[in-house]
Amino acid sequence: METTAAEEVTGICRDLLRIDTTNTGDQSTTVGERVAAEYVAAKLDEAGIGYELHESAPRRANLVARIPGADRSRGALLVHGHLDVVPADPREWSVDPFSGEEKDGYLWGRGAIDMKDFDAMILAVVRDWRRTGYVPPRDVVLAFTADEEAGMTYGSEFLVAKHRDLLDGCTEAIGEVGGYSYTVNDDLRLYLVQTAEKGLDWLRLHATGRPGHGSFIHDDNAVTTLAEAVARVGRHRFPMVVTPTVREFLLRVGDALGIDIDPEDPEVAIAKLGPIANLIGATIRNTANPTRLEAGYKDNVIPGRASATIDCRTLPGQAESFLAELREVIGPDVEIEHNHRQPAVETEFGGPLVEAMGAALRAEDPGARTVPYLMSGGTDAKAFATLGIRCFGFAPLRLPPDLNFAALFHGIDERVPVEGLKFGVRVLDRLLRNS
Secondary structure (H helix, E strand, O other): OOOOHHHHHHHHHHHHHOOOOEOOOOOOOOOOOHHHHHHHHHHHHHHOOOOEEEEEEOOEEEEEEEEOOOOOOOOEEEEEEEOOEOOOOHHHOOOOOOOOOEEOOEEEOOOOOOOHHHHHHHHHHHHHHHHHOOOOOOOEEEEEEOOHHHOOOOOHHHHHHHOHHHHOOEEEEEEOOOOEEEEEEOOEEEEEEEEEEOEEEEEEEEEEOOOEEOOOOOOOOHHHHHHHHHHHHHHOOOOEOOOHHHHHHHHHHHHHHOOOOOOOOOHHHHHHHHHHHHHHHOOOEOEEEEEEEEEOOOOOEEOOEEEEEEEEEEOOOOHHHHHHHHHHHHOOOOEEEEEEEEOOEEOOOOOHHHHHHHHHHHHHOOOEEEEEEEEOOOOOHHHHHOOOOEEEEOOOEOOOOOOOHHHHOOOOOOEEEHHHHHHHHHHHHHHHHOO
């Protein structure tokens, strides 16, 4: 008897979790995605699916494959997933973060939901197609990327800049952080489809002053100037802005929950959303969070320069006004350097692909209802959207009602429900067959 995609997906996910692809953001300490890309290549080889593998730097590998569809005149669908993961400290976990251990109905490991689960779903579905001889209705392009967790320079941005031809004809895309369930009651689950995500701006702040001995009275201290600016940024609350995507999300959620939500003052209602409140709460205003500090070289020497990193996330259409406001908060005595900038992306919640998402979910879960949402973080969609590709977050998972899914992203004891993986494979297969 042939193995089905739902039967195979758990093993593939476990294999991927056991491959350490830690991305520290520093090329000298990043493990690299090459081994995982070679694993993907071997699985495609077994199925007779051709691919191209390209390194953007030593061990930073990206793989792209195209599966021809029945109607090659149609725009292709890009299905993408990254292979890198954020670091994990084994001392903080209850299991080895790279063990791929299965217990209590979950697969545990760094990358279980971010996003080797979806990588495994993709591989399981296309391998099943080859076993059964199925041809999708249009070209499906698969992209397994490096470096999503540290700015995408060696991954999707590299593909867009150097291998754009591999993405020719792609008009729509699906990737991570969407399609997962939020349980309202036994008969209703909302599935959040990501149609927008905040822009990213990693800033470096630099303050300069007069260096000197630490024992002197010193009014021109770079550390003091920087610390005051960083404290102002960290405590500043940017004004609320309700974007079209967030407004539609709030109206649909209000209807599902049977509560009145004022789109102009939604914070009280958002607080009632339980595990996803933090996820949604960050989508109604711009944010700027200090993340790193650097100054000095000796305990008794006042340095002439001090620096800090600020992680800024901006709503669609808000980048320029945000920077103007941030400049006022920082003050005139601190230099601002832009380390990495990516624009926000947003698309409409409508069209045949969106309809197919809803239909695929309802076929597996009659209580499913799709809602659009704005993601506070970022994905490879930022790079692919620059090619005019309409991007969605749709990596389907039906989750246990009591699982705090949002807390697992980059969190301790990251894990994915095994039954959720199998559900995701069935939904993804239906979607790709009917889009």
